Amino acid sequence: MANIYRMKCPACGEVQNMKASGPCKKCGNQLIAEQPAAIALYRMGNFMGSANGFGIYINEQPYGAIGNREQLIIPLPYGEYKMHIVCGMNRKCNDPVIRLSPEDPYVCMKVHMKMGFVSNSFILERVAPSEMPQ
DSSP, rough: OOOOOOEEETOOOHHHHHHHHHHEEEOOOOSSOSSSEEEEEEEESSTTTTTSSSEEEEEEEEEEEOOOOOEEEEESSEEEEEEEEEEETTTOOOOOOEBTTTOOEEEEEEEEEEEESSSSSSEEEEEEEGGGGO
């Protein structure tokens, strides 16, 4: 499976999938996939909400959506990031805080929907790189 990088242009805010570094499709600003750190995100396959993308928010900024059984790599500089997932009216999420540092530069996360009585919630869990699909 080829790596798909989800990048947000710092100049215009456009979120786009890319296979490598290159120009922003909206404004032409150069986007660099080779950041010092990254979050790999995999949406586990499930029939619940499979037709809808799960919206990704990092530090309350939108990063597009992730489809059923999709895997993305989100290149980021070192720092602390709060992740949040939404879909339709479902807004509950465990909102983990991820710290990317030289000691821990690559974090793998899986997301899935947990059924609830009144509303569903999203669970983001950190996993080992070996647990990510190849």
